[in-house]
Amino acid sequence: MAETAERLIRFSRLATPEADRMLRESPSLLDRVVSALESGVDLPLMIKPEDIERCGLDDNIIKRKEGSPPPARKEAIRLPERKNEKVKPEDMAPISDSISNLMKRRRETELDTPGLKSGSRALAREFDADLRIVRDPSSSMGSQGKIEDFRKLFLSRYRKLRSILLEQHGDLSPVENISDLRGSEEAARFVGIVDSARTTKNGHIMLELEDPTGRIKVLISKNRRELQSIKVVEDEVIGVTGKFRSGSGRGGSIVFADSILKVDVPSHHRRRISPDKGLLAAFTSDIHIGSRMFLEKEWKRMIRWFKGEEAASLKAEDGLRVKYLVVAGDLVDGIGIYPDQDRDLIHKDITKQYEALAESLSLVPDHIEIILIPGNHDAVRLAEPQPPLPEEFRELFTNPGIHFLSNPTTFDISGVRVAAYHGKSIDDMVTLFKDVTYERPIQGMKEMLRSRHFGPTYGMRNQLAPEEDDMLVIEDVPDIFVSGHVHRFEMDTYKGIQLIEGSTWQSQTPFQKMMNLKPQPAKMGVVELSLPNTMYAWEIT
Known part of the structure; x- marks a missing residue:
């Protein structure tokens, strides 16, 4: 086994x-x-x-004799391993030519900027970039994929979230280990990770929790409506107070819950304020370059807004105040992601897709810092956390201020804290929470904050890597939380945290039409970094 x-x-x-x-x-x-x-x-x-x-592994999909070498991997689903051999100059020529062309286009673009020629001045150019990485998983990735790694993953999750719970809820003090619970007049207080949750035939909710010392059943009475309204999912870490009743045999010991305590974020988070007056940050997602449905005209109009050449829902001069552009994953359309995708592709080679992305981003003014994280369509591992783009793709980009980070990652821009996560776990949340839908994915972002985890449940559609350190725990409360994946656009706040669901730059694909997924493309969330509670929707008018 x-x-x-x-x-x-x-x-x-x-x-x-x-x-x-x-x-x-x-x-x-x-x-x-x-x-x-x-x-x-x-x-x-x-x-x-x-x-x-x-x-049909024996005949239909893998047609090969036993003992023959395994088939080659599909190009661009997983990158081929580098071989220890010298690279010939002629092999590098296409990439070198591409970079030379990009640099030439960048110089031409910088010399020909009508918005600046007309007397407008890019405010963002007057400020130095201030990007500080708070938490990026890339330095800690290295799972061996062993069963023991899964145990370490959940132990890390338990310890991190237990610490947050104890800091937030004085009701849990003094906290006990599950194995130390005893019947007494004092309420039992403990923290556990939810192993299972079900509704009994009598209408009670029965949870089974565990910690490193043992397991215990927790019953939430049907008469405790305020507790039954608290949605609890498997693999979530919660605190419990209640009455302990010892037992043996099949039933075992049980706790009758008086309170269910979730981690959540503080009741009203105070957003950090940037000292750099007037700077804006733009947030978007899901570019999907390489697709026939990529909205190139709309993308170029966004570029012109950044240059102060063209107004949209925001004034043209506001584009000159943008210092940061954050893209929350699915930078290209990828290959082999969904059935018959090749019919929807302009570029069927993954390198050409990233070359096209590099060319498109080369048109962004060089005073704008570009921050990119990957998504499930990008050429990195599918399991989260995902590392930054590989070096062979990063070297295609010529922008002086471009940053390749992990998914998820947390960073500060001009003193304001941002959490960026592509959002694949929404695929699980739509089945777990009634108010989370593909039309209202921002409700899923709120559930992530309530559980302080980007992917609260394990073993469903979203893949989690068994790293020793659970790097999807939201340890740092952000000021801004941006996500994507479902191609919808929405902005909201949750307990003082600004939420942005980042739209897309791809029109509806045949696959999305079949799945009844309706994108809201060519939009961005724009935030004033030096003013709290200010968010603007950028869209073409």
Whole structure:
């Protein structure tokens, strides 16, 4: 079982007991499953026997004899490993030519800026950039994909969120370990990670919580409506106070809840104020360059606004105040992301997609700092946290102030704290929370803040890497939280935190139309960094 699990965990997959038994009894079948995953076959996170049979691994998808080498990976789904060989000058020529062309276009663009020629002055150019990384997971990534890493991941989550809970809720003091709970007149107080949550036939909610010392059942009575209204999901860390009743046998001990305490953010967060008067930051997401549905005309109008050449919903001169542009993932459309995607692509080579992105961003004025994180369409691992773009793509970009960060990441811009997360966990939240929908994804952002975690639940559609340190915990309360993924645009505040769902630069694809997903493209959230509670919607008018 250990060998099967270790080989599957490399692809963030596990097998049910029945499927595991099949794979252990037939090593050649396990080889075929691994080969299928390497070649890009989309198997579920928890592989079942019917998944193996449905995929037709023996004949249909992987047609090869046992003992032959595994098939080559699909280009651009995973990057090929570098070989220890010298690079020939002629191999570098296309990239060198591309960079030379980008630099030439940048020089021409900087010399030909009508907005500046007419007497307008770029306020943003008068201020030095001030970008400080608060928390970026890239330096701590390095999971071996072993089962022990999963245990360390959840132990890290428990310890971090327990610390926040104890800091926030005095009602939990003195806190106890689950194994130390005893019946007494004093209320039991403890913190646990939710292993399961269900509604009994009598209408009560039954939770099962665990900590490093043990497990306990917690009953929320149907008569405690204020507690039943608190939505609790699996893998969330919560605090509980209540009456402990010891027991043995099948029923075991139980706690009757008097309070359920969630981490959340402070009741009213006070946003940091930038000392740099007049500067703006623009927030968007999901560019999807490489797609036939990329909105190039609208993108260029945004560039002209940055240069002070053209007004939109905001004045042309406001574009000259933008110091930072933050893009929350899905920079290119990628390859092999959804069925029949190749029909929707202009560039079917991932390098050409990033070259096109580099060319588009080269038109952004050089006084604007560009901050990019990846998403599920980009050429990085799918499991979160995701590392920054690989060096072979980063070297294509010529902007002097461009920054490639992880997903998620937290940073300060001119003294204002920003959390940027692509938002793939929304795919799980729409099934867990009634008020979270693809039309109102910003409600999902609020749930992330309430649980202080970018991906609160494990094992659903969003893949989480088993790193020793859970880097998706929201340890630092942001002033601004930007996300994307679902191609909708919305702005809101939650307890003083400014929320921006970052739109897209891609019109509706045939796949989205089939799924009834309706994008709201070509929009940005714009924030005045030196003034609290100011957000503007940028859109073409």
